[in-house]
Amino acid sequence: MARTITASASAFALGLGLAMGLAHAGNTNTFRMMSGEPRFMDPNLATDYSIYVNAQLFEPLARIDEKGNLVLRQAKSIDLAPDGRTWTITLDPAYKWSNGDPVTAQDWVYSWKRILDPRLASEVAPFLSDVENAEAYNKGKITDPDAVGIKATGEFTFQVKTSVVAPYFRAKLALPYLTPVPKAVVEKAGDKWIAPENMLSNGPYKLASRINDQSITMEANPYYGGQKPQIGKIEITVASDDLCTAQLRAFEASEIDFASCVPPQDIPRVKADAELSSQLVPYAIPGTIWAQYDLTRAPWNDKRVRQALSLAVDRKAIVAAVSDDTANPTATVLPASIAGSNTADALKGSVDDAKKLLAEAGFPDGKGFPQFTITASANRGQPLIAQLLQQMWQDNLGVTATINVLEENAYRAWVKSRKTEPYDVMINQWYSDYSDPANWFGELFIGDYRNNHFTTPEFADLVAKGNVETDPAKRIEIFKAANKILEDAAPMIPLYNPTDLWLIKPNVKNLQHEGVLDLYHIGEANIE
Template sequence: MIRALRTTLALPLFLLLSACGGSRERADLVFVNSAEIETPDPAKATDQVSMRISESLFEGLCRNTGGKAEPAVAERWEVSEDKKRYVFHLRKDAVWSNGDPVTAHDFVWSWQRALDPKTASDYAPQLYPLVNAKAFNEGKVTDPSQIGVKALDDRTLECVLENPIPYWIDLCAFLTLSPVHRPTVEKHGDSWIKARNIIGNGPYVMGEWLIDDKIRLIKSHNYWDRDNVKMRTVEVLPISEANTALNYFLTGQADLLMDKGMVPLSLVPKLKKEDYFHTGPFLGTWFIRMNTKKPHFQDPRVRLAFAYAVDRKRIVEKITQLGEQTAFSLTPPGTGQNYQPPPGPEYNPEKARALMAEAGYPGGRGFPRVEYLHLPLPIERNIAVELQSMWQQTLGVTVNLDKKEQKIWLSAMRELSYDMCRSSWVGDYNDPNTFLEMFTIGNGNNRTGWESPAYDGFIAAAAAEGDTAKRHEIFSNAEKLLISEQAPIIPVYHYVGVQFRRANLKGVKANLIDNHPFRAMYWDPAPAR
């Protein structure tokens, strides 16, 4: 592979690099992604490493810049007085990378595709605010024309919502709501995402995709805002080993790293002093999922016992070391209009042991050996070892550690073929709903097997409530049920964003949803050509 052959000597930022015995022009921006992407399909991408690529190839009615939604394919829109009807007007110069116009019909078909149960989109619930969208996704409504989205003409899209929600425009900037090119999908089937086939409407096209080696993005000359896209080429390297990734950056072979797990733990104190190292808070939480379909995790008392046995302070001070805030809720405090979540279980070994005994496992006796699934990153390994020790010392249970690559880890969560696993969530928009809705029944991002009609009732009531204070109270009741009473998940800490970047690389700033599009990045001063 090319990565293994590259020199480790310090290099200038803009030069020609040797690759496999030949030479190729260095990309304007070389970015290290912490894993190989799962898919660039906007309807199916769920992890951050995949979404970074997909949002470079596709664009919705709105787009995110600096974490804020702004007009994109839609140049303007009107909202009805009751806040339930939106009419979007698409810009004339929005076209696909092959020159076809992007139309309102493209959005209707793409949204129906994302909601179609056959597509199996984990993010289909992002479209649930639309009338009948949830019912269609669940098979209760079979006519897609009954979904609250309609093309009034080629350049006018109407959206009708079940309830007025404060974040619909933010959702219109979310990847899942991006259109896909229908003729390409229908012609190539599952192979439509290959580099030689894929047609997008975003700022970049896929020039090359060599799995586990690199992805090369090339600026699209058909993109409506192409004059403001400064990086002509972006090369994305999937490197999961933190020391290797840092070496690429320090030797000039990469310009930007943005994944939390890519910080070599032994170097954290030193790296924090470097001017290329940047951190900033955002709406993200690291937590543990528990498979409630497993017989040994069906009792909430057992799940709560595991939660009370976790010393979060020990993890953030001993392992992560970046100033993360310990998490006793899934939703970070202050999300949205200053939502304050109820506190969940804190570290309490005595209560943990009492709950375990009450559930029939005093001192851990009789409890089966279980596995904890984690990713192959140093920080994840160290956290796993600490958790293993905490659960052994406090509960008397044996937890084996199971390390899997990202694709297998994602698959295991979807298929519920795990006992416990590390997980994380970054807010898709600045509202408590983005954290709490995913644990409703049937949500593709639930991945715990946990089902609670009472919880679903809270989430539905919050969606219908227009008063902010009352809405927050409903969310608080839901989160109390989720974290403190049923505990299918264990929040551990709220994220701090990390970037290793060159001093003259601009357009990369910490923001609440940790979104950093390549199209917004540029060099200042620009390199000589």
């Protein structure tokens, strides 16, 4: 779903980081880092920078390890009935809220139905769409939450029933978005439940303080049911502008212990620096960065136009400029690690072929092609990607584009509004939420999560069949057939598979990349 980033943090944010750095001197039990301003501290809403903050505060039922195995966290057991649809989750009663109250099945049931409540308008809701009647409830077609297939069957046991057999649902149970909120507190405090004086969490840390747009402080949760964190405190400085630039400056000044990215323009310098390069930790990500079109509008609803623009792109040049060749160019949407992906399906051709396709679509040498706008976030290197595409399309096809760069949270709101509002081209991306083709073919395309508006009846039918197929080999073949349709349609221009570039101070040990998304868990690290 949510990441390489450019500009500078405000003087205040950097000054605050310096103050934290001075306070940190001699304190080996405080972890210092930076984040963008979270749009939501409520885990039932979190989809942006919030997920990295909330991953420290809230514990999911399980996680998926690097081998694809389900590793239980708050769940004591997860069992699937012979019908292939009924999941019984038994909670570990050792897990408690940060005030010592038990985390009950009612908390989990309340939280998941709250995610689906259309009044909350949560972007997390699509990840529960497999649950019986969940989509109908979320879209207002039914109004009774008790009709949704989630119910408590005991104090620490609840049951989830999917509408059809969904073999990938086990992986969804490990999503960091599907964590609980304290029912009693939310009902009493309403929107103010996320204030530090009200918030309760079930993870390794609790929220100690928050100053909007400035700082977030967490302290170890004394009632956490898992292994107690060795790091007792987390201090987060909020960057006001480009997160990568702000982090690198603070990291080099020893004001923070960890940076989650390196700005594109600084990657060569960091790689060449003896000290910084020794602290650089790359992680290849199962994700794709692309440029997408609004397929409901001309000229983007013409496949020849889409294919022409794709063939006019030099992906290697983009990767060199944006990542100093640390990312991997790709001509297919799905990463190679996702079942159903097939590099043989990639669109093939040259710039000359692109010109022919554009002429066939009625725009010889770009004549008559309407000027259009490329929209990008100010972060993650997107402005540079937009500039490179703008130049390539002008030079190779004679078409003219303008660029619209939005601040990150404004960009996210703009993308969300594209469900009904028109656009031309946007730079966007998808990182695997879980390592299954259903996450890409299902949530991304059929669910239209990025508002690309692509589907065909044949494609939708194949995805529906693949989602319920329990034979792994047959399932892969079904998704391969869907992938062939997807790549031929060229609904977007895949550019590259990113590589996360972390910087970690040498005294920080055991800070690990979760593998999907780009999550990390400070509670499992230590500072020497």
